[in-house]
Amino acid sequence: MEDIEKKKYEMMVIVLPNLGEDKTKKELDEVRELISSIGGEIYHEDLWGQQRLAYKIKKQEEGYYAVLYFTCEGTGLSELDKALNINQAVLRYLLLKSPTNYSIKTMSTYVEEEKKRLEEEKKEKEKESNDRKPAPAAPKPQPKAKPEPKAEPEPKPKVELEESAEEKSNKLAEVDEKLKNIINDPDISL
Helix, strand or coil, rough: CCCCEEEEEEEEEEEEHHCCCCHHHHHHHHHHHHHHHCEEEEEEEEEEEEEEEEECCCEEEEEEEEEEEEECCCCCCCHHHHHHHHHHHEEEEEEEECCCCCCCCCCCHHHHHHHHHHHHHHHHHHHHHHCCCCCCCCCCCCCCCCCCCCCCCCCCCCCCCCHHHHHHHHHHHHHHHHHHHHHHHCCCCC
């Protein structure tokens, strides 16, 4: 019988946040026991602690995060999957096979790298703002010479547009007639 090669796996587990410190440790111990019961060996752990969830899971807004790195033959992963699905204290879990040349980065490493990156960006912005030369002052506007007064155009003669009362009554009669025709038109329904 050939020796089956063990593969590396990474599993993130999110446990209920309101269990308390002792029960949370107990639940994580149960997960560790499950891994060892399928022939797995944990070689690294990264406990993130209580973190805010991206969205509510089982009415919870927070969860206790733990990332476990282990080796296993892979034959018992379905048993591990079933046991974690049944466990009511586990909100979510994700089990991944680690790539061949995978190197572990802990959450604290990510946090430190992010702090350094932000500090470098801040220094770069300060340096850029110090390197900028102030814009040259705009020339002061000189007083403008007063324009000579222009000759005003001649007023146009007013055209009287008043209509006689008789023309107004004729137009109103035309409008009334057109309205009656529209109302009485059988093709138009009102």
